Amino acid sequence: xxxxxxxxxxxxxxxxxxxxxxxxxxxxxxxxxxxxxxxxxxxxxxxxxxxxxxxxxxxxxxxxxxxxxxxxxxxxxxxxxxxxxxxxxxxxxxxxxxxxxxxxxxxxxxxxxxxxxxxxxxxxxxxxxxxxxxxxxxxxxxxxxxxxxxxxxxxxxxxxxxxxxxxxxxxxxxxxxxxxxxxxxxxxxxxxxxxxxxxxxxxxxxxxxxxxxxxxxxxxxxxxxxxxxxxxxxxxxxxxxxxxxxxxxxxxxxxxxxxxxxxxxxxxxxxxxxxxxxxxxxxxxxxxxxxxxxxxxxxxxxxxxxxxxxxxxxxxxxxxxxxxxxxxxxxxxxxxxxxxxxxxx
Ligand SMILES: Nc1ncnc2c1ncn2[C@@H]1O[C@H](COP(=O)(O)OP(=O)(O)OP(=O)(O)O)[C@@H](O)[C@H]1O
Ligand SMILES: [Mg+2]
Numbered sequence: 122x123x124x125x126x127x128x129x130x131x132x133x134x135x136x137x138x139x140x141x142x143x144x145x146x147x148x149x150x151x152x153x154x155x156x157x158x159x160x161x162x163x164x165x166x167x168x169x170x171x172x173x174x175x176x177x178x179x180x181x182x183x184x185x186x187x188x189x190x191x192x193x194x195x196x197x198x199x200x201x202x203x204x205x206x207x208x209x210x211x212x213x214x215x216x217x218x219x220x221x222x223x224x225x226x227x228x229x230x231x232x233x234x235x236x237x238x239x240x241x242x243x244x245x246x247x248x249x250x251x252x253x254x255x256x257x258x259x260x261x262x263x264x265x266x267x268x269x270x271x272x273x274x275x276x277x278x279x280x281x282x283x284x285x286x287x288x289x290x291x292x293x294x295x296x297x298x299x300x301x302x303x304x305x306x307x308x309x310x311x312x313x314x315x316x317x318x319x320x321x322x323x324x325x326x327x328x329x330x331x332x333x334x335x336x337x338x339x340x341x342x343x344x345x346x347x348x349x350x351x352x353x354x355x356x357x358x359x360x361x362x363x364x365x366x367x368x369x370x371x372x373x374x375x376x377x378x379x380x381x382x383x384x385x386x387x388x389x390x391x392x393x394x395x396x397x398x399x400x401x402x403x404x405x406x407x408x409x410x411x412x413x414x415x416x417x418x419x420x421x422x423x424x425x426x427x428x429x430x431x432x433x434x435x436x437x438x439x440x441x442x443x444x445x446x447x448x449x450x451x452x453x454x455x456x457x458x459x460x461x462x463x464x465x466x
């Protein structure tokens with residue numbers, strides 16, 4: 122990452138006080154995203170990805186509450202702003218694209234009208250039709266004038282998602298958070314929309330936090346990846362490093378579950394077991410019950426610590442392995458030296 126991060130989240134914790142107990146949806150989450158950088162946030166359903174996104178933009182609604190942490194956008198802690206200051210930031214500096222475009226689009230107004238409202242809300246009403254048509258053509262809309270006059274229901278799902286991305290990028294935000302932006306689309310359109318987001322954020326230097334449970338999407342889009350499990354980040358690394366050298370058994374499981382074209386449909390591997398109940402989290406490692414490498418000491422909760430340069434993992438076994446390989450490296454005087462016997466380590 123070059124320079125100061127655009128987004129810096131530290132120790133973010135969000136809980137829901139429900140009739141069946143306190144759900145810790147996001148638990149001490151820390152990460153940062155730089156200018157022009159794409160950080161992928163990946164994890165199974167219920168791991169806390171969307172609540173992380175909503176917490177960053179302070180859109181968590183009751184019974185949810187951000188309990189602690191800081192969320193710095195360009196050095197300003199959003200959690201300390203009043204609601205009006207936050208509203209301004211939301212419209213000018215940070216935008217959110219959801220999975221379902223219909224949650225962001227109003228069915229009774231034309232696309233053009235809605236984009237104009239977005240401009241006005243940001244004090245850019247004077248930019249007018251030219252800005253709207255440019256935004257629509259930037260997201261690859263054929264015949265932007267005709268599309269601007271259309272209603273959402275007159276468009277395909279892929280076109281609607283393009284409109285939502287155009288809306289998100291309309292005021293050139295420094296941060297774009299995209300929560301499963303392409304899950305509802307078919308595979309070809311999905312690839313087109315992802316490539317489009319990649320191009321736009323690259324051209325504009327936008328920091329992108331991309332939420333998905335699809336490792337294929339991560340591989341296509343991201344510079345770095347943070348893996349979430351049961352409300353926590355359990356591993357973070359540059360994308361190539363993560364794919365070549367995943368250290369957390371949960372990440373390894375996710376990587377094995379990437380759909381492959383040569384696998385018959387419906388027979389994709391899934392991780393055995395289920396994540397813990399978020400209202401009754403176990404002490405110790407939260408992945409312990411499902412982990413093939415679990416040991417006695419996994420009953421103590423591991424911290425997220427470095428296992429390689431720019432690579433962290435929340436796993437005792439991975440941390441031991443990293444220490445052992447660092448020690449072996451230090452003993453290694455150069456090529457040709459025979460390996461020491463294991464018992465000497
Ligand atoms: N309004 C709510 N009330 C109670 N619990 C909630 C609420 N919203 C979310 N949660 C809980 O917070 C946890 C995290 O949910 P979140 O929506 O962030 O998961 P996710 O990783 O985005 O999953 P998915 O991949 O399915 O979108 C879950 O256990 C969920 O049940
Ligand atoms: Mg979600």
